[in-house]
Amino acid sequence: MLTQVLHPSADDYIDADHYLGEFGADATGKRRARCPLCLRHAMEPVVEGGRALGFSHRERATASACPLVTCSTQPSKLRMDHARNIAWHRQHRSAFLAQWQMHYRRMKEQVGSLTVDRLVSLIAYADVVNLWSHPALVLVDVPYVLLALGELFAEPGDPAAAYWVRFVFDGTVRCVDDLWRARSVAPRLYKISYKTETVGHMPVWRDIVSCDDVPFGATKVTLEARQDIRPHAARESASDEAWVPVAEAARVESFIRSGDGLGLVEDPKPEESAPPWEDRQTQVLESLENYAVYTMRAYARRRGRSG
Numbered sequence: 001m002l003t004q005v006l007h008p009s010a011d012d013y014i015d016a017d018h019y020l021g022e023f024g025a026d027a028t029g030k031r032r033a034r035c036p037l038c039l040r041h042a043m044e045p046v047v048e049g050g051r052a053l054g055f056s057h058r059e060r061a062t063a064s065a066c067p068l069v070t071c072s073t074q075p076s077k078l079r080m081d082h083a084r085n086i087a088w089h090r091q092h093r094s095a096f097l098a099q100w101q102m103h104y105r106r107m108k109e110q111v112g113s114l115t116v117d118r119l120v121s122l123i124a125y126a127d128v129v130n131l132w133s134h135p136a137l138v139l140v141d142v143p144y145v146l147l148a149l150g151e152l153f154a155e156p157g158d159p160a161a162a163y164w165v166r167f168v169f170d171g172t173v174r175c176v177d178d179l180w181r182a183r184s185v186a187p188r189l190y191k192i193s194y195k196t197e198t199v200g201h202m203p204v205w206r207d208i209v210s211c212d213d214v215p216f217g218a219t220k221v222t223l224e225a226r227q228d229i230r231p232h233a234a235r236e237s238a239s240d241e242a243w244v245p246v247a248e249a250a251r252v253e254s255f256i257r258s259g260d261g262l263g264l265v266e267d268p269k270p271e272e273s274a275p276p277w278e279d280r281q282t283q284v285l286e287s288l289e290n291y292a293v294y295t296m297r298a299y300a301r302r303r304g305r306s307g
């Protein structure tokens with residue numbers, strides 16, 4: 001159930017109380033509120049004991065790509081439609097890596113089990129899909145973009161079932177450019193948690209435990225600044241020093257030293273540069289596209305052994 005969804009006609013979010021005030025409980029047809037994830041007029045208010053609790057999605061178990069109702073497909077991937085730009089790549093990537101512990105902490109606030117190795121694999125993925133080349137890239141958004149690129153994350157739960165977490169931007173964000181262009185309504189990010197006893201399958205709508213709106217980027221920085229009287233920047237730098245265990249930090253530092261993410265460890269001759277890069281790109285893309293499935297299977301095997 002969602003507490004806020006898109007207004008049926010206006011370009012803004014609405015909660016169930018306001019929706020009922022405007023349309024009444026029996027709203028049908030095109031007056032139905034829109035799902036923030038698939039943008040369809042599919043949200044119905046949930047009323048219990050006269051109280052508006054939120055909205056639920058109609059048409060469950062469909063072949064729709066909406067993660068709230070799908071039973072067969074997985075949500076569309078976040079696209080990178082911009083071209084590679086080596087100068088932006090270098091500038092944004094090195095700015096992110098200079099403060100990687102701060103960004104890593106942002107990600108771990110959302111996924112406690114996130115390891116430095118997964119962080120490194122996500123940065124490597126961002127390298128091959130040219131995330132850093134976007135001219136208007138906003139650094140404070142990047143931890144959340146990486147989470148959205150990560151597809152599924154395993155979270156330790158009770159032994160009887162596996163927990164999975166997925167991050168999906170609202171339906172107006174098809175590619176990262178949609179995050180960083182001028183907009184009238186700020187983009188939103190949703191954290192969908194799944195609990196499934198069915199191993200070997202990607203989670204579907206019936207496995208959903210919760211779907212929460214996650215404040216991210218500039219919105220989150222503003223929220224935190226309001227809640228804390230200390231200057232935000234001072235708090236960040238003080239608490240970011242060496243909170244990651246030395247051995248783990250060393251693995252990230254070693255990855256950072258290993259190259260600039262352009263796939264060129266040494267300066268190759270111009271005619272030799274293209275094929276190795278393409279090979280590596282394909283290799284990393286394939287391995288990461290299968291990553292979610294591999295981690296699910298590994299988790300299931302471990303659980304099988306311990307149980």
Ligand SMILES: [Zn+2]
Binds near residue numbers: 035039057
């Ligand atoms: Zn939907």
